[in-house]
Amino acid sequence: MEQNKIPQATAKRLPLYYRFLNNLQSQGKTRVSSKELSEAVKVDSATIRRDFSYFGALGKKGYGYNVEYLLGFFRKTLDQDELTEVALIGVGNLGTAFLKYNFMKNNNTKIVMAFDADEEKANTEMGGVPIYSIDDLEEKINGVKVAILTIPASEADGITDRLVRNGIGGILNFTPARITVPDHVRVHHIDLAVELQALVYFLKHYPLVEQ
Amino acid sequence: MEQNKIPQATAKRLPLYYRFLNNLQSQGKTRVSSKELSEAVKVDSATIRRDFSYFGALGKKGYGYNVEYLLGFFRKTLDQDELTEVALIGVGNLGTAFLKYNFMKNNNTKIVMAFDADEEKANTEMGGVPIYSIDDLEEKINGVKVAILTIPASEADGITDRLVRNGIGGILNFTPARITVPDHVRVHHIDLAVELQALVYFLKHYPLVEQ
DNA sequence: TTGAATATGTGAAACTAATCACGACATTTC
DNA sequence: GAAATGTCGTGATTAGTTTCACATATTCAA
Structure with a gap:
């Protein structure tokens, strides 16, 4: 109930991001940029950055996103810990x-x-x-x-x-x-x-x- | 290829309208208003009128829409005649x-x-x-x-x-x-x-x- | 025939989302 | 350690969609 400001369009993409990040992690990748993510999930990279930004600054300029950190964050946000x-x-x-x-x-x-x-x-x-x-x-x-x-x-x-x-x-x-x-x-x-x-x-x- | 101006959101609702109009016809109904349609397909009545209006004036003020006419129109538009x-x-x-x-x-x-x-x-x-x-x-x-x-x-x-x-x-x-x-x-x-x-x-x- | 009721079609406003474009900062290279 | 490169986060803009609200036309009942 925390973040009622997240657009529904964004919310619908979250599970998609989450699954792809899981794949990345099992491939052993530790970092990913919005551009790479964009090619994989077929969503514009600016849209991805905007989506992530609703949850705060999750990435690092010049570097991208840390896969493990991002995944941990989404796990909580998407209630993955709770069945x-x-x-x-x-x-x-x-x-x-x-x-x-x-x-x-x-x-x-x-x-x-x-x-x-x-x-x-x-x-x-x-x-x-x-x-x-x-x-x-x-x-x-x-x-x-x-x-x-x-x-x-x-x-x-x-x-x-x-x-x-x-x-x-x-x-x-x-x-x-x-x-x-x-x-x-x-x-x-x-x-x-x-x-x-x-x-x-x-x-x-x-x-x-x-x- | 005729009408490139029809919004995609509208296009996605057309099959829904079409199916419901079919139901109406098999129930023997000859007329229907955007309000009735709205209750049945759970789309705002103004949105329905707007959607229909992209194809021209299909209804009659004070009366509503003629089911058979509307159905015939959509049959053509949705390429229902062609398998x-x-x-x-x-x-x-x-x-x-x-x-x-x-x-x-x-x-x-x-x-x-x-x-x-x-x-x-x-x-x-x-x-x-x-x-x-x-x-x-x-x-x-x-x-x-x-x-x-x-x-x-x-x-x-x-x-x-x-x-x-x-x-x-x-x-x-x-x-x-x-x-x-x-x-x-x-x-x-x-x-x-x-x-x-x-x-x-x-x-x-x-x-x-x-x- | 008249007047009340009804329901369309649509201009305008509001809302929602996607995209552009760039400053700021981190990383990498030399 | 300076320069070049990479990438985020976001203000501003543009695009797309829904909704409001009402003038207008038609129907219907008496």
Whole structure:
């Protein structure tokens, strides 16, 4: 809650920087300039310097940034020391992809439980994560603040209401439905069909222009 | 190539509008106001009116928009009449989700072939889409302009180069790698781990603020 | 036919973000 | 230790996007 002045655009790039710095460190690099970083993450170097500057003077003129220092700083800032528990709702194709994806690699975010309407899947597990019946949502979810929604659009509103009533704070919504939530709940929409259509639109209408 | 003046932010919302208008039509609704639309897609009504206005005066004062007219207009604008063929690279968990997802529903985008490095998967099919060996990429891809990349990050650069050499124009990149492409190729990155981390960051640092 | 209600389209303002460009300082080289 | 080089941090500028607010046109009910 400290730094409400950090632009959202900056905040969205932080995880990207963090992951790349991790790579650098495991390669044994000790210093990096905004120019090098820029080439790797495809963000303008001035933007990177500006982004970092919101957190204070993290670099050294004429030298660049110390990888270890920067990494330690971001670890704290991105709450990497604290594990965030996530619930996955809907173990279909996309949900399965999430369960098998190893989120722990550079990332202190972990799916700790999953739910599905299919009673065949209930009380099994996948990738070490227990799968419960959606009927047991209220009973099991207790305390988890973030949910990934990978269910059919028709179910989205009903499930969202139940999540909200059980204290969820953030939803990563992969359904095409634009769900309605109270102001204190944050939703990020990722709509795969829209992303693909938007790409196709840009290809046809914005030739040779970088995004 | 007609309207280069349309803001990218607007272009990204068009598929969303399009899908919702489709829903309205199948519900038999003939008119809709920017306010109703706003509630459904969670975009400010003034923004919707502004977005539509880039294409001319599509509505009527005191009435709103005619659903059928608007839909017909967008169909043309979003190239819905023309099928865009897509290749899927990498039939892992996420790739499988794409293959089984029915993109044709509101959407003239279709995955027409898939590739995988696993020889077990080669020359099979899934969801009606043929899967080829990645070794046959050059031989088979011929003419397809859009690719979805759902492969391990370590493979991303190599495969991207091969795609680019074979005339790809757009890539929807789900790998964490920030791939390097020539200026005439458009890449949209969707990084699931970053999206989740960004959501968690916002939850902790921007309480009660909508995105 | 009239008047109240409705809802667009848009100029202007506000907000948000990206980029330029350069002073200041650290490092490296000779 | 002086000069050349490199790189940050940031004021200023530019670009892009959203939102306000209202004149204008249309609809609808009586």
